Amino acid sequence: MAQPKSASRAAGTRKRTRIQREKEEIILEAALDVFSTHGFRGATIDQIADHAGLSKPNLLYYFRTKEAMHRQLLDQLLESWLRPLHEIDAQGDPISEIQSYIGRKLELARDFPRESRLFANEILQGAPRIQEELVELRDLVEEKAQIILNWIRQGKLAKCDPHHLIFSIWSTTQHYADFDAQVTVVLGDAKKTKDRFEDAGRFLSQLYIGGLKP
Amino acid sequence: MAQPKSASRAAGTRKRTRIQREKEEIILEAALDVFSTHGFRGATIDQIADHAGLSKPNLLYYFRTKEAMHRQLLDQLLESWLRPLHEIDAQGDPISEIQSYIGRKLELARDFPRESRLFANEILQGAPRIQEELVELRDLVEEKAQIILNWIRQGKLAKCDPHHLIFSIWSTTQHYADFDAQVTVVLGDAKKTKDRFEDAGRFLSQLYIGGLKP
């Protein structure tokens, strides 16, 4: 007999079997595909099951609800999402710290566009399922905003509002993942993804060096 | 007897009655609310009907399908959406042309956030319903990119990729509408919307003046 109580508790404490680990990974991969392009409400369990090549009841054996899949994806996402901001070093050179922050964010947008869109969908729809996590994000932003303010006070950076500086970096970098459909039409299919991100990196580098030099 | 064929053809050629004009406006207003927060697939006709204070069949008397409402919203949107870019004047002063373009885009984000989110939702989901319209957008971008390139050749603007310049302006300005839920958490509820957009305007002004001056 099935034991959904333990098996489907993906983040459970009981040790998971090999099959559990494999199937859960397959399911999350499929769920990421579907959630990131249709949003939570627009996605259906059947779609995810199709993508995963599993039956619907089989999916629900590993994750008790659609929301459980969504939640686990978001939880996994947020950690890696905040890491680049975390890595900003108060001891480093301000301009190059910000440059490499932009570089790391661009890499994330290039290598994990689905994750970016999953997050964008959630925020766009009012962030109903990640209010708590956003508080964590706010605290991290506050911490880094203070570092930036100190840099400004020390005359190492042009005077500016650090919050809006961070917002602008988020938006310009994530734009290439979230609005990929638009970017592709404007630049033409011919432009390869790799070139596109290199061009973007050059442009943003120049923009922020010019705009932030004291 | 009802004549859905003509009445529900919202953009029809037959002259519309007073009631038709009023109700269609009410419905589109409600549809904008719902579509912009849930996306096309996530929105239901019942929700829109509730928002509009009408019965579901009554809604479908004015718009034959859910898709018809969505399409009309997008059609109306795109014109006003492209206007700020249209207004960039090749004869004007480059830096101040770009400054006022940013200003106009920020105003749109402030005054029409739902429209911005409707558009964002559509692009995020791969722009399945507005591929044709995006081609129009591409041509306009190409035209303005040429103007910017000329400015650069004349030494009036720092050398940069005009496409990515436009992308960065789109993303930084629309961010305040599309990611409002996140911005509000980070800045705190206390910060009034008006102040927020003024701060953003100041920051972006500085960033682009510094980054684009030749």
Add this chain to the structure above:
DNA sequence: GTAATCTTTGACCAGTTGGTAAATTTTTGA
């Protein structure tokens, strides 16, 4: 080998969804 456990499936269900049909009520124009 075999019993206990884990995995998968097919049949099913109640609620929701987009949309329809016909009858009724309201508005309009002569």
Add this chain to the structure above:
DNA sequence: TCAAAAATTTACCAACTGGTCAAAGATTAC
């Protein structure tokens, strides 16, 4: 005023939705 047109409502439907259940099939540990 009154009939034609327009607007609204009630009742309805088939397809889809998230999710359940019990039974059958596959693995595992001894």
